[in-house]
Amino acid sequence: MYRAPLREVRFALHELTCDARLYGLPGLEDYSAEFADDVLEQAARFAEQVLAPINADGDRAGAQWTPEGVRMPASFKDAFRRFVDAGWTRLGGPTEHGGMGAPTVLCTAVEEFWSSANLAFKLCPMLTRGAVEAIRHCGSGEQQKRYLPRMISGEWTGTMNLTEPQAGSDLGAIRTRAVPDGGAYRIFGQKIFITYGDHDYTSNIIHLVLARIEGAAPGTRGISMFIVPKVHVLDDGSLGARNDVRCVSIEHKLGIHASPTCVLAYGDAGGAVGYLVGEPNRGLEYMFIMMNAARLTVGLEGYALGERAYQQALDWARQRVQGKASSIVEHADVRRMLMSIKAHTDAARAIALYGALQLDLAAHARDAGEREVARSRADLLIPIIKAWSTERGIRSTSLGIQVHGGMGFIEETGAAQHLRDARITTIYEGTTGIQAGDLVGRKIGRDAGAAMFAFLDHVGEDLGSAQSPDPQARRSCEAAAAAVSTLREATAALLRIGGGGPAGxxxxxxxYLELCGTVFGAWRMAKAHVEAARRLKDDPDFYAGKCQQARFYRDQIQPKAASLAAIVGNGAACVNEADTSLF
Structure with missing residues (x-):
């Protein structure tokens, strides 16, 4: 049974991330700890009582393709109706279009509950929110008025359409065509891997589609973005006829069975009508607005599933008796596995909420300099959050099975579903390799590491100013500071290697990305150690647990930074000089 980790999230949000920095900022005047806690409590109840109980049902039944469209499990349709009625689709939406305007850091905390309780369900509102952001920032005033209120209200949903059979990570190979037709375009082509590309939750789906206007430049420079509604929206806002887009099949996947992954065909009967978003040939730039939002929320999926796996494994370990009539939670290696899941979950949550706070400060801080610094930090952290957290999620859900022993391999226990669901998270919205390439190429390489070195200066100063009378907390800060120095040296080595060409x-x-995640995790866990030690008398059991996990991270996880740094410094040549004919 899933229990939303309210106390853990409140600690990470209020005491560690210090979301109080947002109170009273322009656009966030109504945000407060009381508001956040009320939202978290309601979200916890919804996740526990509505979403978690149908997770296994969705895994067994899955989404079903029919010639008339995709049919969702009845339990999911009911849950989506209740989700909309409760106003959850409005939480992070802009107030000018009917949203509540909650900050990203709170939405990130809430989405952990959705992801832990039922990842397949969570993906639909996640993609809609990304589509809302893209239209809000890049669409015309008329497009915003026509589509956003009903997407934010949950009456309609949204998707992002990038991938094609021949164009996966290489979006420059996109062949979907856009032919001018009066004030609109006719769209022809096929898109694959479209999450919630069709379903029977709502009366309309607003697809954001990347396509190439006839005559546009080859490669990514010639890609534009189009709004293609599943059902035409008339001038008075009512729905007209079906557009020329249909779901021709859905994929049969390892996990997230109740999330329909669709193949969409555009233009089989004369061309799907699409409407240009923004300027021609800037589609990839616009789509990155959706992708960056999605990368943060996919990152949190990793530690959310780790949390779910931890809870289930801990319950099993406490109940399972072996040996001298003791439960296996007393066995040293079982303790190690459980603490590894928990420590990685805590660290990943802390990094993600810090990154989300930077996005809020970049949007709302009064001082332009503070906004610029926050944006720089968020840009650095997004690929780390996405990749490091999801890689940890796969490891954590695998350890969850291991704690169960042979019973973890049996589907009836439910432990296997978490691993099957987690496996996609390092792939969609950009693989781990793509995130790492983005980090070392666009984020580190573009300014010769200036942003990273500036951030490391801040992290080092933050650790240096963290005072604690607790000797273990001081040790955690000292160890984290040493890890920061290791990362600084590895960054300098990376820049030297990159000077000989990008392949190095x-x-x-x-x-290198793994090193960044490990070190920034050490920073956040050391800060948590200091804060928990300071508050120990307020809630002895909870804060003692936080100190225990921080100590484990320091002694069993953080030491891996040294070996990762050695790989960064010395591991490029063996890859680049390898003869692929010998593989």
């Missing part, structure tokens, strides 16, 4: 840096990009 790319060969060690994933180890």
């Amino acid at each position: 840096a790319l060969a060690v990009a994933v180890p």
